[in-house]
Amino acid sequence: MKVSVIIPVFNASLYLTRAVESVLIQPEVDEIILVEDDSTDDSLVICQMLAxxxxxxxxFRHKDGVNKGAGASRNLGLLNATNEYIAFLDADDYYLPERFFDTQKIFQTKEVKVxxxxxxxxxxxxxxxxKHLERIKAANNPALNSGNTxxxxxxxxxxxxxxxxxxxxWIHLNGLTIKKEVINSETLxxxxLRVSQDSExxxxxxxxxxxxxxxxDRIVAIRYVHDNNRIIAGDDKTKFIRKARFNKILFRTVLKNSKFVSFRVKKVVLIRYSESFIYYFYLKGFFRKIVKAIILGYAILRFPVLIKEFI
Known part of the structure; x- marks a missing residue:
C-alpha cells in the first residue's frame, strides 16, 4: 500500500514539524504533499526546510502565492498526488504510530473505496x-467522554x-483514507467554503x-485543539452564517444526486436549508414560521423534482 498524504499549511509554524514527522514514520506513506497557503508566519520557511x-x-503553492483556503489547498494536493491511496492531515494535528495498519487490511475488500x-x-x-467537548455534545456524538471523533x-x-x-x-478528515479513483471534478x-468544506x-x-x-476504539490520529481553530472560533452569528451557507450548498449537492439519496435524507436536508435562513436573520415566533414557509415554497418551485417527493 502506497499512500500520498496531503497537508494544507496556513500559519502552522508551531505545529508543522510535528505533523510531518508523524507522517514520515508511517511505512505506507510514499509521498507527503505540503500545500503552503500564503502564511503570515514562518510556515513557508519550515516547509522549504522540510522539503x-x-x-x-x-x-506546492497556489499561483502567485495567494491565499485560497484549506479546500483549494487540498484540491491542489489531490491533483498532484501520484499514489493509489490518499490520506489527509491538518498541519496542527498528527498521526499516531501504525496509522495505516488496519487501513490496508480493510481495503483488501475490492468494493471499498473509502x-x-x-x-x-x-x-x-x-x-x-x-469548547471542543461542547461542540461534540451539541452534535450528539456518542464518544463524548473520550473526545473521540x-x-x-x-x-x-x-x-x-x-x-x-x-x-x-462524524468522520474527521485526519481519519479518512480514499482511493484516488474516486476523485473527479464533482468530488473535489x-x-x-472556508470551513466545513471537509464535511461537504x-x-x-x-x-x-x-x-x-x-x-x-482504535485512534489513528490526534486533532490538536487550540484557541485558533476556526471551527470553534467566532461568535454565534458567525457560526449561524457558516451553517446557513453550508446547508445551502448541501441542499444543492443532495438534489443534484437525488437518485442516489433516500427520501428521508432529502427531507431533512430541505428542512435544514429553510431553517438556516431563519437562524441567519434571528427570526422568532410568527415571522419565523412565515419565512420558513416562503423558503420551503421557493425550494419546491425552484426545483420541481421536489414536488412529487415532498407533496
Whole structure:
C-alpha cells in the first residue's frame, strides 16, 4: 500500500514539524504533499526546510502565492498526488504510530473505496477543551467522554444517512483514507467554503461510494485543539452564517444526486436549508414560521423534482 498524504499549511509554524514527522514514520506513506497557503508566519520557511531535507516531501503553492483556503489547498494536493491511496492531515494535528495498519487490511475488500477511522483529541488548554467537548455534545456524538471523533456506523449502506441525520458522531478528515479513483471534478473540495468544506467533501463521497469503518476504539490520529481553530472560533452569528451557507450548498449537492439519496435524507436536508435562513436573520415566533414557509415554497418551485417527493 502506497499512500500520498496531503497537508494544507496556513500559519502552522508551531505545529508543522510535528505533523510531518508523524507522517514520515508511517511505512505506507510514499509521498507527503505540503500545500503552503500564503502564511503570515514562518510556515513557508519550515516547509522549504522540510522539503529539502526529506525526499518524500513535495511542496506546492497556489499561483502567485495567494491565499485560497484549506479546500483549494487540498484540491491542489489531490491533483498532484501520484499514489493509489490518499490520506489527509491538518498541519496542527498528527498521526499516531501504525496509522495505516488496519487501513490496508480493510481495503483488501475490492468494493471499498473509502475507509474512515477514529481520531482523538489533545488540547492546548482547558478553554479549548471545553469548547471542543461542547461542540461534540451539541452534535450528539456518542464518544463524548473520550473526545473521540468517529462515526459509529458499521452498516456501509447507512453511512450517508447517519452523517446527515446525526446522532452517531462524524468522520474527521485526519481519519479518512480514499482511493484516488474516486476523485473527479464533482468530488473535489468546495473552494467557496472556508470551513466545513471537509464535511461537504465526505458527504459527496458517501453519496456514491462504499465506505468502511475501522475499529471504533482504535485512534489513528490526534486533532490538536487550540484557541485558533476556526471551527470553534467566532461568535454565534458567525457560526449561524457558516451553517446557513453550508446547508445551502448541501441542499444543492443532495438534489443534484437525488437518485442516489433516500427520501428521508432529502427531507431533512430541505428542512435544514429553510431553517438556516431563519437562524441567519434571528427570526422568532410568527415571522419565523412565515419565512420558513416562503423558503420551503421557493425550494419546491425552484426545483420541481421536489414536488412529487415532498407533496
Amino acid at each position: 529539502s531535507k526529506y525526499d518524500k516531501i513535495k511542496l 475507509v474512515f477511522e477514529a481520531v482523538g483529541a489533545d488540547y492546548q488548554n482547558s478553554t479549548a477543551k471545553i 468517529m462515526l459509529l456506523e458499521s452498516d456501509t449502506s447507512k453511512v450517508l444517512e447517519s452523517l446527515i441525520l446525526g446522532g452517531k458522531g 473540495f468546495n473552494e467557496s 467533501f465526505i458527504i459527496k463521497l458517501a453519496i456514491k461510494h462504499k465506505f468502511k469503518n475501522g475499529q471504533f
